[in-house]
Amino acid sequence: MGRADERRARQRGGRRAAPRNRSSRAAAPPSRTEDVTAAEAATSAAAGGRAAARRSARKGAKGTKGEKGRIRRLFTWKKMLGTFLGLCVLVIGAFVALYITTPIPDTANADAQLQSNVYKYSDGTLVTRDGKLNRENVDLADVPEAVQHTFVAAENKTFYDDAGVDLRGTARGMLNTLMGKGAQGGSTITQQYVKNYYLTQEQTVTRKLKELVISLKLDREKSKNYILAGYINTSYYGRGAYGIQAAAQAYYRVDADKLTVEQGAYLAALLQAPSQYDWAVASENGKKLVQNRWNYVLNNMVEEKWLDKAERDAMEFPIPKEPKAAPGQEGQVGYLVDAANSELERQLVAQGVAESSKEAEAMVNAGGWNITLNIEKKKQKALERSVKEQLTSKLDKKKRSVDGDVQAGAVSVNPKTGAVVAMYGGVNYVEHYTNNATRTDYQPASTFKPVILAAAFDQGAETQDGDKITANTIYDGTSKRPVVGSDIGFAPENEDDVDYGDVTVQTAMNKSINSVFAQMGVDVGMDKVIQVAGDLGMDTEDLKAVPAQTLGTMGASPLQMAGVYATLDNHGKKVTPTLIKSAENSAHAVKPAEPIGEQVISREAADSVTSVLTGVVDDGTAQRSVRDNPLRKGQKVAGKTGTSDDNKSAWFTAYTPDLVTSVGLFGESAKPPHPQVTLTGATGLIPGKGRINGGGYPAQIWAAYTFGVSSKVTRFDLETDQGAAVQPPVTTSPSPSRSQEPSEEPSTEAPTTSAPPKTQTPSQTPTTQEPSEEPTTEEPSDEPTTGEPTTEEPENPLDPRLAQ
Incomplete structure (x- = not known):
C-alpha cells in the first residue's frame, strides 16, 4: 500500500493489514509511517484530555449554577415581597392591638404631681425640703392669641394641621433609643404634652410607642386648643415655675393675660433649656443662644403670617426681671439646693438616665429625690460665720453706696476625696439670686500665676536663654517690661508700677510680679499654659493663647479655682469638686461624679508649685492675714492672692494638706443690670486708695475659717528640692516705684535692643531648712520690701502693698 493509500485509510479510520510474518515485522525497524502514527496518537490523547477537562468544567459550572439557582428559588422577589408584606401585617397588627389596648390615662402621671426633694448634710441631718408645686392653670382664652402662637412657632409649626404625631421623628427617636444615641427632637406639641403629663421621661421603645398611640387618640378626641392649653400649663419654665401663669409672674411679674408677644416669645424659647436660658444666671453664650431662639420664634410667626413683619422688626428683646427665691430658701439653703440640682442634672445626662439637660431638669423638678450632700454641717456654719x-x-x-456692691463667694474642698464640704453663695439667696461660689464672670487675676508655674515645671520649660525654669531662676521684674519672644506685643504693669529689678521666680510669686509671669508664660508657650489650665480644671474652651492671659484675665469661679488648687494639693491627680454624695428616687439611683481622676501633671511639678506657694504665705502678699494669724499654730499653708484690674475682684485661694478653700470678693452694682464695679473704698477704706486686695478680706476670711475648723497641725508631704518650703528664698532689692508717668506709651512690639530676661541660677546650694516663722518688729516702710514683715498691724490692715 502506498503512502497515499495509507493516508486515505487513516482518514477512513482504517488500518494497514498486519504483515504475514510477525517475526520479520518485529525485527524490522519502525517505519516513518509508524512514527507519524505514534505522534498522532499522542496528539489525540492530549486532545481527549482537554475535552475531558472541558466536560468536567461544564459539570462544575452546572453545579455552581445549580447552587445559585437554589438561592434564586429561595429568595425570589415574590417570596421577599411576601415576607415584607407579612412583616408589615404583623407590625400593623401589633400597632392596632396596642392602639386598642392603650387608653388615654384618666389622671396625670406621678411625676406631673410634684413631690418634695429632700436635701441632707453629709451626716444625714436635714438641710431642707424643696419642690412645692408652683403652678396655676389658666384657660387658653386668658392667654393672648399672639402669645399662644409663640409656643406653636417655637415647637411645632404644623400643630394646627397635623394628626398629633411626627412619625419620622418618632421612628428616629426609637432607633436612637435602640442604638443608645439619645434624643434628636422631632416630637410635636401633642407628644410633648402626653409625655410630660401622662407618661414618664423613661427612654424606652415601649414608652415611645405609648406616646405615639395616646397622641393619636388625644388629637382625635380633644381639640387643638385643649392640647395647647395643657401643654403651656404643664411645661416647666425654670425658676420653679410650672405653667405659663407661674412663668409670667416669675420672669415679668405679670399675669399670663398681660404678656406681650416679645415676652411670650422669650417664655416659649425657654422651654428648650430653662436653666441655660434664664437671663439672670445665663452665661454670655447662653444669652446669645436664647436671643437666637427668641428671634427664631418671631421669624416663624412672620412666616406663618401670625405676625406682621414691620411689627416684628420693631421688637426688642425683653430682659426678664430679677428672680425671687421661693419660701424656705433663705440664707445659704437656696444656693446649696440650686448647685446640687445642677450637678444632679449633669449626672442624669452623663449616665444616660435623661436624654437632654431639659429632660434632666424636668426630672429633678418633678421631685421625689432624696439627695445627700457632701456638705459638712460644722464647716458650712464656720464658713458662713x-x-x-x-x-x-x-x-x-446706708453709709456707703459701694458697700452694697460687695459680693462674696467661697468653696471649700477636701483634696483627697473631692468632696465640697462648705459653700458660701452670697449674703442671702432671697436677696441675691446669683450663686457667687459658682459664677464664672469675674477674673481670677493673680491666682492664675500658679498655673503658669505648674506648666513650666511639668513641661520642663526653658527660658529664652535655654535655662530650665526653677524656683531660683532669675527674671527681670521691671514694670512695663515688654515680653520677649511673642508675636503679640505685651508689656504689663506691676501693681503700683513697682520696678523689682532682678528677682527669683520664688520672689516673683511672693510679690506677685506681673512682668515676670508674663515672660514666663511666653517662655513656656501660652498654648501649653492654657492646656495645663484645662487639665487642672479650668474652663478653657474659649480661651485664646495670648500673653494677656498670664494676668488671669479669663473668667473663673471659686468652685473652679478650688478644684485647680486641690489638684495641686493632691500631688497632680485631677480633683473635680463634687457636691452630691448620693441621690436617688423611686426609679433611679444616680452615682455621683468621679471626683478623683488621673495624673494630669507630674507629682514633682505639683509639689514644687506647692513648695513655692508656701512663700506667698510666709514671705509674701498673704503674710499679715495668714502667717501672723494667732490661730495658725504652725499649720503649713500654700496659697496665692489675686486682685483684678480696677479692683473689681479680689481673691485668696489656698490650702493645707487636708483642706482647700477659694474665697472671692466681687464688685457688682446693686442697681440693675448689675454691671461689674470697683470694690475700692468699701468698708470705709479711703476712696481711690483703699483698694481691697486678696491679702486683705479674702485672706482674713480664709484664715478665720480654715484655722477655726482644723483639728490638728499638718505638714505637706512634698517630693521636690525647690521652693520656699525646702529652702529660704533668695531676695534682691527692688528699684524705687516710678513717681511719674512715662513720657511715651510702652511699645507693644518685642524690643530689639533690650536683652532677654536673665535666667542665671543663684550659686547657693538649696537646703532643706524650714523658713523662719519668727517675724521681726521693724516698722514697715512706705515702699514694698522683700525682707521679713513686721508683726505690727498697719493703720490700714488692707494696705495695697500686701497683695495682688
Missing part, C-alpha cells in the same frame, strides 16, 4: 465676722458685718450700704 467667717464671712460675716470678717466682712459683711463691716458693710453698711
Whole structure:
C-alpha cells in the first residue's frame, strides 16, 4: 500500500493489514509511517484530555449554577415581597392591638404631681425640703392669641394641621433609643404634652410607642386648643415655675393675660433649656443662644403670617426681671439646693438616665429625690460665720453706696476625696439670686500665676536663654517690661508700677510680679499654659493663647479655682469638686461624679508649685492675714492672692494638706443690670486708695475659717528640692516705684535692643531648712520690701502693698 493509500485509510479510520510474518515485522525497524502514527496518537490523547477537562468544567459550572439557582428559588422577589408584606401585617397588627389596648390615662402621671426633694448634710441631718408645686392653670382664652402662637412657632409649626404625631421623628427617636444615641427632637406639641403629663421621661421603645398611640387618640378626641392649653400649663419654665401663669409672674411679674408677644416669645424659647436660658444666671453664650431662639420664634410667626413683619422688626428683646427665691430658701439653703440640682442634672445626662439637660431638669423638678450632700454641717456654719465676722458685718450700704456692691463667694474642698464640704453663695439667696461660689464672670487675676508655674515645671520649660525654669531662676521684674519672644506685643504693669529689678521666680510669686509671669508664660508657650489650665480644671474652651492671659484675665469661679488648687494639693491627680454624695428616687439611683481622676501633671511639678506657694504665705502678699494669724499654730499653708484690674475682684485661694478653700470678693452694682464695679473704698477704706486686695478680706476670711475648723497641725508631704518650703528664698532689692508717668506709651512690639530676661541660677546650694516663722518688729516702710514683715498691724490692715 502506498503512502497515499495509507493516508486515505487513516482518514477512513482504517488500518494497514498486519504483515504475514510477525517475526520479520518485529525485527524490522519502525517505519516513518509508524512514527507519524505514534505522534498522532499522542496528539489525540492530549486532545481527549482537554475535552475531558472541558466536560468536567461544564459539570462544575452546572453545579455552581445549580447552587445559585437554589438561592434564586429561595429568595425570589415574590417570596421577599411576601415576607415584607407579612412583616408589615404583623407590625400593623401589633400597632392596632396596642392602639386598642392603650387608653388615654384618666389622671396625670406621678411625676406631673410634684413631690418634695429632700436635701441632707453629709451626716444625714436635714438641710431642707424643696419642690412645692408652683403652678396655676389658666384657660387658653386668658392667654393672648399672639402669645399662644409663640409656643406653636417655637415647637411645632404644623400643630394646627397635623394628626398629633411626627412619625419620622418618632421612628428616629426609637432607633436612637435602640442604638443608645439619645434624643434628636422631632416630637410635636401633642407628644410633648402626653409625655410630660401622662407618661414618664423613661427612654424606652415601649414608652415611645405609648406616646405615639395616646397622641393619636388625644388629637382625635380633644381639640387643638385643649392640647395647647395643657401643654403651656404643664411645661416647666425654670425658676420653679410650672405653667405659663407661674412663668409670667416669675420672669415679668405679670399675669399670663398681660404678656406681650416679645415676652411670650422669650417664655416659649425657654422651654428648650430653662436653666441655660434664664437671663439672670445665663452665661454670655447662653444669652446669645436664647436671643437666637427668641428671634427664631418671631421669624416663624412672620412666616406663618401670625405676625406682621414691620411689627416684628420693631421688637426688642425683653430682659426678664430679677428672680425671687421661693419660701424656705433663705440664707445659704437656696444656693446649696440650686448647685446640687445642677450637678444632679449633669449626672442624669452623663449616665444616660435623661436624654437632654431639659429632660434632666424636668426630672429633678418633678421631685421625689432624696439627695445627700457632701456638705459638712460644722464647716458650712464656720464658713458662713467667717464671712460675716470678717466682712459683711463691716458693710453698711446706708453709709456707703459701694458697700452694697460687695459680693462674696467661697468653696471649700477636701483634696483627697473631692468632696465640697462648705459653700458660701452670697449674703442671702432671697436677696441675691446669683450663686457667687459658682459664677464664672469675674477674673481670677493673680491666682492664675500658679498655673503658669505648674506648666513650666511639668513641661520642663526653658527660658529664652535655654535655662530650665526653677524656683531660683532669675527674671527681670521691671514694670512695663515688654515680653520677649511673642508675636503679640505685651508689656504689663506691676501693681503700683513697682520696678523689682532682678528677682527669683520664688520672689516673683511672693510679690506677685506681673512682668515676670508674663515672660514666663511666653517662655513656656501660652498654648501649653492654657492646656495645663484645662487639665487642672479650668474652663478653657474659649480661651485664646495670648500673653494677656498670664494676668488671669479669663473668667473663673471659686468652685473652679478650688478644684485647680486641690489638684495641686493632691500631688497632680485631677480633683473635680463634687457636691452630691448620693441621690436617688423611686426609679433611679444616680452615682455621683468621679471626683478623683488621673495624673494630669507630674507629682514633682505639683509639689514644687506647692513648695513655692508656701512663700506667698510666709514671705509674701498673704503674710499679715495668714502667717501672723494667732490661730495658725504652725499649720503649713500654700496659697496665692489675686486682685483684678480696677479692683473689681479680689481673691485668696489656698490650702493645707487636708483642706482647700477659694474665697472671692466681687464688685457688682446693686442697681440693675448689675454691671461689674470697683470694690475700692468699701468698708470705709479711703476712696481711690483703699483698694481691697486678696491679702486683705479674702485672706482674713480664709484664715478665720480654715484655722477655726482644723483639728490638728499638718505638714505637706512634698517630693521636690525647690521652693520656699525646702529652702529660704533668695531676695534682691527692688528699684524705687516710678513717681511719674512715662513720657511715651510702652511699645507693644518685642524690643530689639533690650536683652532677654536673665535666667542665671543663684550659686547657693538649696537646703532643706524650714523658713523662719519668727517675724521681726521693724516698722514697715512706705515702699514694698522683700525682707521679713513686721508683726505690727498697719493703720490700714488692707494696705495695697500686701497683695495682688
